[in-house]
Amino acid sequence: MSGAPVISVEDLHVWFDLADGGELHAVRGISFDLHPGERLGLVGESGCGKTTAILALMGLLPASASVRGRVLLEGSEIMAGGEDTISPHRWKDVAMVFQGAMNAFNPVQRVGKQIAEAMELHGTATGRSARLRVAELLELVGIAGERQDRFPHEFSGGMRQRAAIAMALACDPKVLLADEPTTALDVMVQAQILELLVSLTRDLGLALILITHDLPLIAQVCDRAAVMYAGEIAEIGTVHDLYADPRHPYTRLLFAATPDIYGDDLVVSIPGSPPRLDHEPVGCPFRPRCDAFLERCDTVAPRFRTVAPGRSVTCHNGDPA
Numbered sequence: 001m002s003g004a005p006v007i008s009v010e011d012l013h014v015w016f017d018l019a020d021g022g023e024l025h026a027v028r029g030i031s032f033d034l035h036p037g038e039r040l041g042l043v044g045e046s047g048c049g050k051t052t053a054i055l056a057l058m059g060l061l062p063a064s065a066s067v068r069g070r071v072l073l074e075g076s077e078i079m080a081g082g083e084d085t086i087s088p089h090r091w092k093d094v095a096m097v098f099q100g101a102m103n104a105f106n107p108v109q110r111v112g113k114q115i116a117e118a119m120e121l122h123g124t125a126t127g128r129s130a131r132l133r134v135a136e137l138l139e140l141v142g143i144a145g146e147r148q149d150r151f152p153h154e155f156s157g158g159m160r161q162r163a164a165i166a167m168a169l170a171c172d173p174k175v176l177l178a179d180e181p182t183t184a185l186d187v188m189v190q191a192q193i194l195e196l197l198v199s200l201t202r203d204l205g206l207a208l209i210l211i212t213h214d215l216p217l218i219a220q221v222c223d224r225a226a227v228m229y230a231g232e233i234a235e236i237g238t239v240h241d242l243y244a245d246p247r248h249p250y251t252r253l254l255f256a257a258t259p260d261i262y263g264d265d266l267v268v269s270i271p272g273s274p275p276r277l278d279h280e281p282v283g284c285p286f287r288p289r290c291d292a293f294l295e296r297c298d299t300v301a302p303r304f305r306t307v308a309p310g311r312s313v314t315c316h317n318g319d320p321a
């Protein structure tokens with residue numbers, strides 16, 4: 001992609017304090033750029049740090065978390081000053097559709113009012129202009145504007161998910177983070193929601209990070225994908241390159257794994273499981289499951305290195321160093 005990235009993440013780490021006094025290193029130094037209008041998929045087995053990474057970009061991690069690294073929004077660092085520097089950008093520049101967002105509406109309050117409240121909270125619109133803007137947002141996601149006076153139970157699951165997306169768009173963000181936005185929706189509705197996300201990136205120039213376990217879905221929707229493993233980016237590149245020429249054994253195995261019959265989860269047929277992150281792994285964290293390991297993988301952690309423009313991998317294979 002040419003031009004300047006809208007958001008750049010540089011060596012982002014997240015640790016959680018644990019009740020037993022220990023620490024869990026959930027995100028272990030990830031870096032990537034995202035350009036306006038671009039759609040980046042974030043994939044990887046459960047617990048690899050996908051949600052934690054994007055919550056860090058929103059500054060929405062719990063108090064037990066500590067972060068390190070840089071997040072640049074249109075070139076300006078927004079994370080170093082903590083809440084003071086990140087909160088002016090939350091929802092206004094970087095917005096999120098949470099895992100299970102469609103179930104997060106207050107059942108006794110009209111949908112439109114809940115979206116309007118988000119705008120009033122951020123001072124982007126109030127009163128009548130908020131009502132008009134809510135109608136506009138609902139239309140944008142394919143819901144008739146007058147339906148804003150309905151209650152959440154009067155919406156289907158797909159409509160509630162559209163409304164959750166409309167709510168995230170309320171303050172006109174530049175980056176949308178969507179955490180499994182189609183889980184629990186049937187295949188037809190899922191396709192419509194994905195189409196909506198694609199059209200928003202095209203029409204509004206919105207940059208999208210889409211988290212999902214569903215690799216075929218990434219292939220349909222995203223330009224690029226980052227494969228996460230044990231809190232790191234194992235590999236990042238165009239979806240085409242990851243399928244056609246995976247450089248990390250995990251990418252290869254993951255992309256060869258098959259979705260289950262319900263199509264909403266990945267049956268990871270890779271033997272073994274990811275390492276626990278409450279102890280720093282020695283050597284490569286993927287080594288116990290790898291079918292292409294080298295001697296140094298036992299003791300030396302591979303570095304995240306760029307192998308081609310826009311293409312990076314955390315693997316000793318092919319690394320002359």
Ligand SMILES: Nc1ncnc2c1ncn2[C@@H]1O[C@H](COP(=O)(O)OP(=O)(O)OP(=O)(O)O)[C@@H](O)[C@H]1O
Nearest residue numbers: 016024026045046047048049050051052053062277
């Ligand atoms: N508040 C927390 N306190 C302690 N550990 C946490 C907390 N939140 C997440 N973790 C741990 O951090 C790691 C990453 O979790 P995260 O939820 O980011 O994974 P994920 O990739 O989003 O998984 P999933 O696909 O299941 O949603 C896991 O080991 C998880 O147990």
Ligand SMILES: [Mg+2]
Nearest residue numbers: 050051052099
């Ligand atoms: Mg998650």
